Amino acid sequence: MSEPEESWWDVDAGPIVRSFARTGGRTRPTRDEFNLITLIIATNTDTARHGLEPEHIMILRMCTGAPLSVAEIAARLDMPATVAKVLLGDLLDMGAIHTRAPIALAEAPEIHVLQAVLDGIRRL
Amino acid sequence: MEFAGSEPYPGTGSLPTAVKILIAGGFGAGKTTMVGAVSEISPLQTEEVITQTSEGVDDLSGVEGKTTTTVAMDFGRITISQDLVLYLFGTPGQNRFWFMWDELALGALGAIVLADTRRIEDSFPAVDYFEHRGTSFVVAVNRFDGASDYDVEEVRYALDLDTHVPVVMCDARSRESSKLVLVTLLEHAMASRMAAVR
Numbered sequence: 638m639s640e641p642e643e644s645w646w647d648v649d650a651g652p653i654v655r656s657f658a659r660t661g662g663r664t665r666p667t668r669d670e671f672n673l674i675t676l677i678i679a680t681n682t683d684t685a686r687h688g689l690e691p692e693h694i695m696i697l698r699m700c701t702g703a704p705l706s707v708a709e710i711a712a713r714l715d716m717p718a719t720v721a722k723v724l725l726g727d728l729l730d731m732g733a734i735h736t737r738a739p740i741a742l743a744e745a746p747e748i749h750v751l752q753a754v755l756d757g758i759r760r761l
Numbered sequence: 762m763e764f765a766g767s768e769p770y771p772g773t774g775s776l777p778t779a780v781k782i783l784i785a786g787g788f789g790a791g792k793t794t795m796v797g798a799v800s801e802i803s804p805l806q807t808e809e810v811i812t813q814t815s816e817g818v819d820d821l822s823g824v825e826g827k828t829t830t831t832v833a834m835d836f837g838r839i840t841i842s843q844d845l846v847l848y849l850f851g852t853p854g855q856n857r858f859w860f861m862w863d864e865l866a867l868g869a870l871g872a873i874v875l876a877d878t879r880r881i882e883d884s885f886p887a888v889d890y891f892e893h894r895g896t897s898f899v900v901a902v903n904r905f906d907g908a909s910d911y912d913v914e915e916v917r918y919a920l921d922l923d924t925h926v927p928v929v930m931c932d933a934r935s936r937e938s939s940k941l942v943l944v945t946l947l948e949h950a951m952a953s954r955m956a957a958v959r
């Protein structure tokens with residue numbers, strides 16, 4: 638095919654083009670290990686030897702000290718969550734982050750979790 | 762969910778776990794307002810870009826026709842304890858966003874359907890969805906100034922709700938009122954859960 642593969646990008650797709658550029662043009666699908674509320678914290682790994690993009694470094698900075706969810710990271714980077722997940726996958730591969738998956742996504746919520754949240758809301 | 766030691770976050774063992782509650786409703790029902798009323802951070806926005814392959818689309822480039830839709834959701838956060846963080850997601854109420862509800866509803870503690878009595882029909886898709894999925898939900902009627910006052914039973918009738926589904930009046934701008942809606946939802950979810958266990 639003579640047309641470049643990206644030719645379906647139209648004016649409306651502007652932000653997507655930008656985001657894909659930021660992930661080095663990779664469009665691999667969302668990795669299963671990240672949900673919107675998976676919590677992320679930076680490890681103290683020496684990241685100097687890895688080829689980090691500015692966005693990787695921004696993520697590590699914002700996840701130092703206190704954990705952030707994938708949704709918060711994506712919002713702060715102003716990128717779709719699917720794109721943030723690709724960057725987070727890179728960081729996970731190099732051991733630069735720890736992740737905590739949300740509780741038992743496939744199951745009905747546990748009573749003790751509901752109770753803990755209820756108590757927390759009442760305390761607000 | 763024990764706390765593993767004094768070192769901050771040495772591994773995943775001491776990271777808190779996140780849970781979520783959805784706030785669904787039609788455009789302008791007050792979802793963002795409610796998220797903002799109880800969240801410890803100003804509501805943030807996350808967007809998902811959905812690419813769908815479309816058939817029969819006039820496509821000059823010769824590649825497969827694709828359309829992209831960007832769906833934005835607002836969300837906020839409430840730190841419940843050292844071990845638990847609650848996220849609240851305001852989700853668009855239209856049926857065509859079911860694909861996002863699926864990711865969001867998975868593992869949700871429950872959902873609030875925010876109803877605006879001036880456009881009560883905007884709540885139908887969300888009510889149908891959560892009923893069908895078996896997600897615990899409550900209907901919160903956001904009272905807008907000048908809206909004709911429906912009472913709780915009229916809303917229950919209009920939405921054809923099961924008798925066990927709580928319906929509450931609220932003011933999404935008020936922190937206390939929004940907290941009360943969350944409390945109602947959590948109590949309802951606990952009751953449903955205990956009934957299922959028994």
Ligand SMILES: Nc1nc2c(ncn2[C@@H]2O[C@H](COP(=O)(O)OP(=O)(O)O)[C@@H](O)[C@H]2O)c(=O)[nH]1
Pocket residue numbers: 786787788789790791792793794795851903904905906931932933934
């Ligand atoms: N008078 C009144 N206005 C409200 C109330 N809740 C929300 N609003 C306003 O209604 C508009 C739409 O609310 P928003 O939260 O953005 O709705 P969303 O589309 O569901 O997120 C905003 O201008 C709010 O300030 C309410 O309880 N009373």
Ligand SMILES: [Mg+2]
Pocket residue numbers: 792793794835851
């Ligand atoms: Mg909104």
